[in-house]
Amino acid sequence: MIKLLGQLLKSSPENYGYLNATLRARSSSFLTMNDYVSISKGNLRDFEQFLLDSRYGISYREQLAVTRQALLGRIENAIANGTCLELLHIKELAKGEPLILLEVIFARADILNSRLILRALSTGTVSGPSPRWHSYGSLSGSFYNDLWEDSPSLVGIMERCHSKGHPFAVALADSLLDLQNGFDLRKAERTMLLGMLDQLWKTLSHLSTSNSQLVRNLLGMTIDTWNIGIWLRQRTGYPVSDRTDQLFIEKGLSFNPDRLSRSKAMADLVHGTLWRTALRGIEGQTPQDFQRALNIYMWKWQMKLFRSNPLGIEVAMGYMARQLVEWENLNLLSVGLAMNLPPKELIARLIPV
Amino acid sequence: MEKAIIALAAALAVGIPAFATAYAQAKIGSAGAGTVAEKPETAGIIIILEAIPETMVILGFVVAIMLILQFA
Numbered sequence: 001m002i003k004l005l006g007q008l009l010k011s012s013p014e015n016y017g018y019l020n021a022t023l024r025a026r027s028s029s030f031l032t033m034n035d036y037v038s039i040s041k042g043n044l045r046d047f048e049q050f051l052l053d054s055r056y057g058i059s060y061r062e063q064l065a066v067t068r069q070a071l072l073g074r075i076e077n078a079i080a081n082g083t084c085l086e087l088l089h090i091k092e093l094a095k096g097e098p099l100i101l102l103e104v105i106f107a108r109a110d111i112l113n114s115r116l117i118l119r120a121l122s123t124g125t126v127s128g129p130s131p132r133w134h135s136y137g138s139l140s141g142s143f144y145n146d147l148w149e150d151s152p153s154l155v156g157i158m159e160r161c162h163s164k165g166h167p168f169a170v171a172l173a174d175s176l177l178d179l180q181n182g183f184d185l186r187k188a189e190r191t192m193l194l195g196m197l198d199q200l201w202k203t204l205s206h207l208s209t210s211n212s213q214l215v216r217n218l219l220g221m222t223i224d225t226w227n228i229g230i231w232l233r234q235r236t237g238y239p240v241s242d243r244t245d246q247l248f249i250e251k252g253l254s255f256n257p258d259r260l261s262r263s264k265a266m267a268d269l270v271h272g273t274l275w276r277t278a279l280r281g282i283e284g285q286t287p288q289d290f291q292r293a294l295n296i297y298m299w300k301w302q303m304k305l306f307r308s309n310p311l312g313i314e315v316a317m318g319y320m321a322r323q324l325v326e327w328e329n330l331n332l333l334s335v336g337l338a339m340n341l342p343p344k345e346l347i348a349r350l351i352p353v
Numbered sequence: 354m355e356k357a358i359i360a361l362a363a364a365l366a367v368g369i370p371a372f373a374t375a376y377a378q379a380k381i382g383s384a385g386a387g388t389v390a391e392k393p394e395t396a397g398i399i400i401i402l403e404a405i406p407e408t409m410v411i412l413g414f415v416v417a418i419m420l421i422l423q424f425a
Contacts, residue, residue: 020384022391
């Protein structure tokens with residue numbers, strides 16, 4: 001009896017209940033398509049008023065107090081800060097397995113930030129104004145900001161990364177070394193991605209639950225999107241070398257490098273995979289359309305998870321996706337309103353929620 | 354001997370539902386705490402949900418009483 005009880009308790013050692021109940025309660029504050037439609041019909045001043053009355057109000061008031069940026073800049077900063085604070089708050093609520101898995105899921109922020117630095121360095125635009133960092137990852141936004149603002153050279157940034165000692169920082173340093181050695185930006189990005197993924201797989205190797213399997217699938221899909229990106233470049237007229245096939249990354253969810261090398265058309269590539277539905281109806285469009293369709297598919301997949309299992313990591317994954325999609329949509333609306341785009345055009349560009 | 358078996362049966366009738374109730378209430382309680390923290394207006398519903406598994410023990414208790422009164 002006691003043994004049975006012990007097994008029962010061991011089978012669910014992590015408390016997803018508290019985290020998930022909190023997230024589900026908080027989810028009622030997400031904006032709906034109706035909210036987006038009403039924002040799109042106004043102007044930037046109306047949008048500012050909307051933000052002040054929303055959960056981004058605190059971030060926006062902070063922006064009013066601390067920055068001298070123009071209206072659009074303030075709005076964008078407030079949305080970015082509000083989003084990052086919200087995601088960091090989720091991390092604070094999690095303990096044990098949920099926290100480990102959230103660290104892996106939120107590594108998306110480190111990948112995006114590092115990619116931004118790499119691309120800026122390769123194009124020589126690192127001296128411009130700081131971007132809005134994704135400050136919810138393992139490394140803080142201020143770390144990336146310091147790299148951006150204070151480091152005069154590649155070697156200087158590499159030294160800073162190595163002195164930080166975090167595996168993600170080391171992965172960034174390794175990719176910078178590729179850039180310094182004259183390699184292609186794609187090769188450097190691949191090095192960065194491999195370094196980070198290596199760390200993430202290691203983290204997941206200690207877990208064998210269905211929740212960790214779901215996060216493995218997410219990483220696999222991330223690798224798939226990278227591989228499809230490389231595959232699209234090969235077949236759409238970008239300058240590529242003979243070694244482009246070596247840029248593919250293994251352990252993707254649906255594609256292995258061999259399949260990617262053999263497939264000549266997008267339909268062949270995605271046939272029989274989960275990506276097939278994502279690309280239905282957009283054949284004959286540009287590579288950008290394909291990538292956008294893949295991204296939207298991935299977001300939708302993650303958002304759907306929110307209601308699939310109330311006692312698993314699905315809720316947190318879905319919540320994060322909804323929050324980041326809201327960031328993306330609000331950003332799009334703010335820029336669109338600043339450019340006086342018609343509401344119909346704005347709504348057409350949003351990610352459906 | 355017979356009395357001892359009846360006593361054991363009564364103890365099991367209360368004890369097993371008690372463990373099950375404790376497990377259920379632990380899960381409901383932590384989820385309820387998370388919900389009430391975000392939406393205090395749900396406190397009434399959460400208390401009711403938290404109390405529902407309690408019925409298992411009450412039924413077990415009734416069965417135990419019946420066992421004792423009937424056979425002891």
